[in-house]
Amino acid sequence: MEGTTSSSEPGSVVVGVDGSEPARQAALWAAAEAARRECPLHIVHGSDTDGRVLYLSAKSIEHVRQAGREVLDATATAVTERFPGLxxxxxxxxSAPVPSLHRSAGLHGTIVVGNRGAGGFSSLMLGSVGLKVAAGAKTPVIIVRGIDNGAEKxxxxxxxxxxxxxESARHAAREAELRKGSLRLLHVWNILQSVGMVATMLDDVDQIAGEQAQHLNTVGDRIREEFPDTTVHVDAEKSVSVAGVLVEASRGADLLVMGGRRSPGYLGPTLGRVxxxxVHHANCPVQLIPRHSQEHGSES
Known part of the structure; x- marks a missing residue:
């Protein structure tokens, strides 16, 4: 993800809805987030009627518009019933859903989407709209998943x-502060990436491990300094699968925050492998924080 927000201060909350149950759950989750931030919730439905006007009749376009307004009204009613003061x-x-959400979020809003849209084929997979929103966003994006597994941690x-x-650690600390919870900073060292498949000297491995720990401790010290009232735990693990460790660690979290690294693609921006x-398999909602394009713009 290219671009970046200017600070970790939480902005407005924008949620996309399409009439699906995952979108409804995302809206309720987004409402709780907006309540924590003490800001309004903005519910958006991107109908793409402008893109369909050449091949749909006026009657069909009106039907699409009416269905969209009904989705918005039903979602707003559900949110108001759960959060009457919000x-x-x-x-x-x-416009289409993706540009509609990007535009509504502006420079500092947070976009919230469900883990699967109306056209999804599996509850485990993020829909194409969610992927495009996450890959192209210049503001934080939260994919709501893994919220059916009990009480908050x-x-x-x-x-x-x-x-x-x-910067993404700052966002995570702010989220922990809003929840009056703790923050866990987790670094996963992929030893195969660091030293390769060829056997290496033990001293080299120890040196690399020390360098990895230093990176983590530097971030941890800064976060503790900036958020003195938040309990911060710093952990490092070695594994051949960074994603596997993070997926497992997400079982014990209410939110996973990470830099939204992006890989170059022939058809536009795509998310890195990890x-x-x-965003497909975490056991809790995932917040992606945009990065400067020159800072590790691709993910190996």
Missing amino acids: PVNTEFSR GVVLAAVRDEHDL THTL
Whole structure:
């Protein structure tokens, strides 16, 4: 993800809905997030009627518009019933869902989407709209998944690779602060990536391990300094699968926050391999924080 927000201060909350049950759950989750941030919830339905006008009749277009407005009204009603004091506004957009959400979030909003849209084929897979929103966003994106597994844990998990993840760690600390919970900074060292498949000297491995720990401790020290009232735990693990460790760690968290690294693609931006795995298989909602394009813009 290219671009970045200017600070970790939480912005407005924008949620996309399409009439599916995952979108409804995402809207309720987003409402709780907006309540924590003490800001209104903005519910968006991107109908893409502008893109269909050449091949749909006027009657069909009106049907699409009516269905979209009904989705917005039903979602707003469900949110208001659950959060009666929360300011809620709705937006029916004639544009497609992805540009509608990006535009509504502006420079500092947070976009929330469900883990599967109306056209999804598996409850484990993130829909194409969600993937495009996450890959192209310049503001934080939260994919809501893994929320049917019981009570909150009171823990926010942040994936940290090096000092370039300081900004995403700040966002995670802010989320932990809003929840009055703790923050776990987790660095996963892929030893095969670091030393290769060829046998190496033990001293080399120890040196690399020390360098990895230093990166993590540097981020941890800064977060403790900036968020003195938040309990911060710093952990490092070695594994041949970074994504596997993070998926397992997400079982003990209410939210997983990570830098939204992006790989170059022939058809536009795509999520890196680890990020892609997490948004499909994490056991809790995943928040992707945009990165400067020059800071590890691709993910190996």
